[in-house]
Amino acid sequence: MRALTFKDGLSYHDDYPVPVPSANEALIRVRCAGICNTDVEILKGYMGFSGIPGHEFAGIVEESPDQGLIGRRVVGEINIGCGVCPYCQSGLKNHCPNRSVLGILNKNGAFADYLTLPMSNLHIIPDSIPDEAAVFIEPLAAAFEIMEQAAIRPDDKVCVLGDGKLGLLIAQVLSLSRCEMIVVGRHRDKLSILEKRGIRTMPGPLPQEKIFDIVVDATGSSAGLETAVNIVRPRGKIIIKTTVAERGAVDLNRVVIDELTLIGSRCGPFPPAIKALETKSVDVTPLISKVFAIEEGIEAFQYTDRKGVLKVLLKIG
Amino acid sequence: MRALTFKDGLSYHDDYPVPVPSANEALIRVRCAGICNTDVEILKGYMGFSGIPGHEFAGIVEESPDQGLIGRRVVGEINIGCGVCPYCQSGLKNHCPNRSVLGILNKNGAFADYLTLPMSNLHIIPDSIPDEAAVFIEPLAAAFEIMEQAAIRPDDKVCVLGDGKLGLLIAQVLSLSRCEMIVVGRHRDKLSILEKRGIRTMPGPLPQEKIFDIVVDATGSSAGLETAVNIVRPRGKIIIKTTVAERGAVDLNRVVIDELTLIGSRCGPFPPAIKALETKSVDVTPLISKVFAIEEGIEAFQYTDRKGVLKVLLKIG
Numbered sequence: 001m002r003a004l005t006f007k008d009g010l011s012y013h014d015d016y017p018v019p020v021p022s023a024n025e026a027l028i029r030v031r032c033a034g035i036c037n038t039d040v041e042i043l044k045g046y047m048g049f050s051g052i053p054g055h056e057f058a059g060i061v062e063e064s065p066d067q068g069l070i071g072r073r074v075v076g077e078i079n080i081g082c083g084v085c086p087y088c089q090s091g092l093k094n095h096c097p098n099r100s101v102l103g104i105l106n107k108n109g110a111f112a113d114y115l116t117l118p119m120s121n122l123h124i125i126p127d128s129i130p131d132e133a134a135v136f137i138e139p140l141a142a143a144f145e146i147m148e149q150a151a152i153r154p155d156d157k158v159c160v161l162g163d164g165k166l167g168l169l170i171a172q173v174l175s176l177s178r179c180e181m182i183v184v185g186r187h188r189d190k191l192s193i194l195e196k197r198g199i200r201t202m203p204g205p206l207p208q209e210k211i212f213d214i215v216v217d218a219t220g221s222s223a224g225l226e227t228a229v230n231i232v233r234p235r236g237k238i239i240i241k242t243t244v245a246e247r248g249a250v251d252l253n254r255v256v257i258d259e260l261t262l263i264g265s266r267c268g269p270f271p272p273a274i275k276a277l278e279t280k281s282v283d284v285t286p287l288i289s290k291v292f293a294i295e296e297g298i299e300a301f302q303y304t305d306r307k308g309v310l311k312v313l314l315k316i317g
Numbered sequence: 318m319r320a321l322t323f324k325d326g327l328s329y330h331d332d333y334p335v336p337v338p339s340a341n342e343a344l345i346r347v348r349c350a351g352i353c354n355t356d357v358e359i360l361k362g363y364m365g366f367s368g369i370p371g372h373e374f375a376g377i378v379e380e381s382p383d384q385g386l387i388g389r390r391v392v393g394e395i396n397i398g399c400g401v402c403p404y405c406q407s408g409l410k411n412h413c414p415n416r417s418v419l420g421i422l423n424k425n426g427a428f429a430d431y432l433t434l435p436m437s438n439l440h441i442i443p444d445s446i447p448d449e450a451a452v453f454i455e456p457l458a459a460a461f462e463i464m465e466q467a468a469i470r471p472d473d474k475v476c477v478l479g480d481g482k483l484g485l486l487i488a489q490v491l492s493l494s495r496c497e498m499i500v501v502g503r504h505r506d507k508l509s510i511l512e513k514r515g516i517r518t519m520p521g522p523l524p525q526e527k528i529f530d531i532v533v534d535a536t537g538s539s540a541g542l543e544t545a546v547n548i549v550r551p552r553g554k555i556i557i558k559t560t561v562a563e564r565g566a567v568d569l570n571r572v573v574i575d576e577l578t579l580i581g582s583r584c585g586p587f588p589p590a591i592k593a594l595e596t597k598s599v600d601v602t603p604l605i606s607k608v609f610a611i612e613e614g615i616e617a618f619q620y621t622d623r624k625g626v627l628k629v630l631l632k633i634g
Contacts, residue, residue: 087551095551095575097527149576210414225569234404234412243570250569252542253560255581258412259466262579264572 003112026064054110058134145268162218320429343381371427375451462585479535
């Protein structure tokens with residue numbers, strides 16, 4: 001099959017072996033996949049991953065022990081738990097210490113004609129969601145994770161820091177709560193996607209006033225958390241989405257004195273993400289910067305790294 | 318009146334002017350006061366405070382607009398809000414941006430014959446609590462703050478890091494929830510205070526296994542938070558009580574990946590602290606290392622700094 005692989009560098013193959021599903025897995029033909037910042041980080045050595053990257057996809061089930069799945073269009077949760085540890089037993093497979101992660105940790109991913117995933121990871125996509133939008137379900141679920149972790153009320157003052165792909169998804173998701181929100185970023189063109197949906201934005205830095213009930217750090221930058229600490233109110237919450245190799249100085253004494261709550265946030269629930277796309281309460285179409293064929297995968301990655309680019313998709317099947 | 322003052326250094330006076338209460342304040346004759354680590358930090362320059370330090374006390378109301386308070390034995394909350402800001406209006410005077418703090422920020426404190434505090438800051442002490450124990454109500458309230466911030470269940474695995482004064486109070490408070498708790502410290506004599514109350518302790522470092530649902534950093538040391546991150550389970554909570562000038566490296570990516578919640582914790586509610594002493598569900602007596610007269614205040618501070626010393630009290634009235 002066709003596949004992009006990473007080991008030291010990224011390579012394109014047209015004769016990579018089709019993966020063989022294990023007993024509880026389905027074989028999925030990938031139709032479309034998205035390049036995530038994590039993929040870009042993987043190419044820089046993140047997680048020490050080698051193999052086929054890619055974890056945002058939409059595809060068709062070709063083989064499955066559950067016959068009802070065959071021929072269905074699906075997306076897939078990316079964490080594969082061991083199934084027997086206390087985390088897996090209590091439904092927290094995302095935190096299984098023995099987990100593998102599609103295209104990120106010990107499991108070949110979506111930048112190929114085929115992938116395999118446990119049937120329990122799959123979610124059937126309604127016909128009304130095209131493949132190109134369905135690819136966003138995984139990152140959109142990560143945005144919805146915030147709603148699982150913090151109750152957001154219409155009278156909450158919320159600030160989303162960052163106008164990258166995840167920031168734009170988070171802003172749309174949090175706006176569903178009708179909270180008083182502002183999104184701070186550095187790219188007028190990206191912020192304008194939100195402005196068109198009636199979401200308040202602000203280019204450039206905020207005045208350092210402690211006024212926000214909830215601040216989301218989706219900057220992906222080393223300075224994001226420091227900024228968040230400076231603008232959140234006493235007893236307020238900071239949701240941290242950013243993982244970075246080097247973080248700027250954060251005054252953690254402020255966390256104690258102001259009794260702040262810091263909440264780390266990673267993968268999230270698929271069902272609300274699917275529903276939001278189905279009901280068009282979130283629009284991902286303006287986030288697609290360009291679509292490449294899988295054969296152009298190396299070029300697609302180079303394009304992703306360009307300034308101002310949002311989501312780059314690979315059209316595979 | 319007699320008073321200890323701090324400016325550059327600590328001085329003892331026997332002719333310091335008695336403070337004049339403002340309209341909503343009571344004049345309180347101090348009977349007993351406790352030296353807190355914060356006082357020791359103030360002598361090193363913390364908060365840039367100058368004046369009379371001391372914020373843990375028990376005393377008798379001598380003057381008060383509310384006649385019913387006169388002659389009553391009281392303790393006092395230390396944060397004095399402006400009364401008009403949104404924090405004060407919503408009962409969060411501890412976080413008033415314009416607050417003064419008894420013996421810590423813009424307000425003379427308890428190491429003197431007299432202090433003044435707003436009547437609304439005062440709590441009457443039941444007769445069954447002696448002055449020496451009542452002095453612990455303020456730090457004990459800070460321990461109870463944890464119970465306000467995190468629900469602790471009997472099946473929660475909890476680790477308290479630190480066997481200083483606050484750690485010993487926190488351990489006793491959290492043990493009331495009947496959770497599965499262990500207290501980790503470096504002083505066998507301090508830990509033995511808890512052992513005698515049936516609380517599990519462990520001297521020295523824990524194995525770095527991610528097994529605790531809740532970890533409290535009461536180490537007062539730069540390495541406490543790093544240790545907490547290494548032993549808390551995914552989706553677990555870390556309560557941070559420690560403020561330090563220099564903190565060790567903390568891997569905040571772990572907070573994101575493991576979706577940890579970090580909660581800063583400072584001052585707390587007085588009523589449960591008073592109740593716990595009244596019902597003897599917490600015992601502070603073994604924490605008293607030595608009692609000095611106020612005239613011996615400078616010596617008392619020197620004694621506080623000695624290795625192995627817990628609470629040092631000043632007997633004033």
